[in-house]
Amino acid sequence: MxxxxxxxxxxxxxxxxxxxxxxxxxxxxxxxxxxxxxxxxxxxxxxxxxxxxxxxxxxxxxxxxxxxxxxxxxxxxxxxxxxxxxxxxxxxxxxxxxxxxxxxxxxxxxxxxxxxxxxxxxxxxxxxxxxxxxxxxxxxxxxxxxxxxxxxxxxxxxxxxxxxxxxxxxxxxxxxxxxAGGPLRGKRIVVTSGPTHEPIDPVRYIANRSSGAQGAAVARALAGLGAGVVFVSGPAAVPPPAGTEVVRVETARQMLEAVEAALPADAAVFAAAVADWRVANAAGQKMKKDGAGAAPALEFAENPDILATVAGLAEGRPRLVVGFAAETEEIEANARAKRERKGCDWIVANDVSEATGIMGGAENEVMLISAEGAETWPRLSKDEVARRLAQRIAEALA
Structure with missing residues (x-):
């Protein structure tokens, strides 16, 4: 090369x-x-x-x-x-x-x-x-x-x-x-990946099982087509892809700040599994048992909606905003509703129920939903899913 x-x-x-x-x-x-x-x-x-x-x-x-x-x-x-x-x-x-x-x-x-x-x-x-x-x-x-x-x-x-x-x-x-002489040369794309960790106290947090593998694969595929990729990652189990600008975050609020700092961009792909909720008042010190068997009462606050925030920008909105929907039932119906609710252009939906083995696994089976309809892809490696998605993004930005 x-x-x-x-x-x-x-x-x-x-x-x-x-x-x-x-x-x-x-x-x-x-x-x-x-x-x-x-x-x-x-x-x-x-x-x-x-x-x-x-x-x-x-x-x-x-x-x-x-x-x-x-x-x-x-x-x-x-x-x-x-x-x-x-x-x-x-x-x-x-x-x-x-x-x-x-x-x-x-x-x-x-x-x-x-x-x-x-x-x-x-x-x-x-x-x-x-x-x-x-x-x-x-x-x-x-x-x-x-x-x-x-x-x-x-x-x-x-x-x-x-x-x-x-x-x-x-x-x-x-x-x-x-x-690289790829079709995305000169394009700037933001990709979010991994879970977020929302603190309960200095040693405990709320998270999910996302490995970050699919988000990293998407960023790698986009960079391979010549895009300048800003890779905003929560605490993921996989290393960030080489050839990208890596921004590491912990919480949903930090992820939103990093995404906003990375704009303007031609496209944004929100593959991160962001926690919907956080503890409203995280403890400053480690929470201790009281000896009486009483569990602590946690008050929750809603996290910022990163996908909806960027998709709804009046100025500086990327030309293409892609969200991910990890569902366990009624995959297509829930994903279609999410696309309408968030205001994004595409939704990449998948079934992450335990029987599929997708969450944390090496393969994925997704449905690409846009204003034109729904397209089901066969079960593929996460790298192949990423390559297909990157090619579609290149076509959309051409």
Whole structure:
């Protein structure tokens, strides 16, 4: 897939810059040409000589190098690649990109390019969660910039949380997806997956048996057709698909916030098994037995309806909104009613009663319901269901 592709790799100044050496090696193994660009800060973490040796190319460093400008101006350099990859993408460089700054070679190339851009953020957890960084990330997504990561993990500063640069194999997969010539190239799609965990107290929660396998398969299939996928996942039993932008959440309210932050999008697929209810006042400390055998009385509150919220948007509604309906009886009737009630375009309905083995299993048997009617698919692997659904979505967005 990468054979003959030219990738302009911009390395910003973060401790994760050392990973770019392995990234270059893996990209070249797949036949890609890698042209490195380093910021001044990046040179504090990785040497241009190392980058050049692995890439087999000259490393570009200075905007005002007249020889380089004579040989290949920054405009041509930025447009001669099939993809621009920023790894690591620091908070500072993301801010420059969002603001349209051009005060060094890296930011000038990014402002001058009309080539697709993929960024792999890497920064301290507090920097990633700062409102300014969140605004910048949202602006970049709106501009069509693809994201891969960041992941949760240990930081060089000793903290733990989101902000760690995605591992190299995942970045390679994201590059392959970005360069895929599929029918969804250039489309942005949000996919929710997995269960939600609604806390009762710090150690107990309400959940369901969803494994997240079907949602992950859908996200993987969409990315395989070239889509930029934002994968919003609850605490699932399966790993997130490579080549997608992963956002991890716990509760329904967090999932809604993540989905809203990921918009605008061309389509949204709500495969997550979101809890309808949560404990209204979760205990701040572990609830104890009283010794008298009395069970605690839990008061419940209704969770936000993520599918209905997005389907009902007056502005910024995705062109295609797809919901899932996990039913145990009257599958078609209940799914049709849900589509009308939620205001979504399609419903993917399935029978999750215990006898089917679908909940948590490797196969699924679904019915696709739209305004045109109902279509029953045979029992298939969840990956095959995902591929069929992804193809239908591509046709609808064409």
């Amino acid at each position: 990468l054979s003959g592709k030219r990738i302009l790799l911009i390395v910003a100044g973060g401790i994760a810059a050392y990973k770019t050496l392995d990234l270059i090696r893996r990209l070249r193994e797949r036949g890609a040409a890698v042209i490195p660009v380093v910021t001044r800060a990046a040179e504090q973490f990785v040497t241009p000589l190392s980058l050049s040796a692995l890439a087999g190319e000259k490393v570009y460093r200075d905007l005002f190098d007249l020889t380089d400008e004579a040989e290949m101006g920054h405009i041509q350099l930025s447009r001669a690649a099939d993809l621009v990859v920023v790894a690591p993408a620091t908070a500072d460089l993301m801010a420059k990109m969002a603001g349209g700054h051009a005060d060094d070679l890296a930011s000038t190339l990014l402002l001058a390019t009309d080539t697709p851009v993929l960024v792999a953020p890497a920064m301290n957890v507090r920097m990633w969660q700062h409102p300014a960084t969140r605004r910048n990330a949202e602006a970049l997504r709106s501009d069509g910039v693809r994201f891969v990561g960041p992941n949760d993990g240990d930081m060089a500063c000793g903290e733990y949380g989101p902000g760690r640069m995605t591992e190299v194999p995942e970045i390679v997969a994201a590059i392959e997806a970005a360069l």
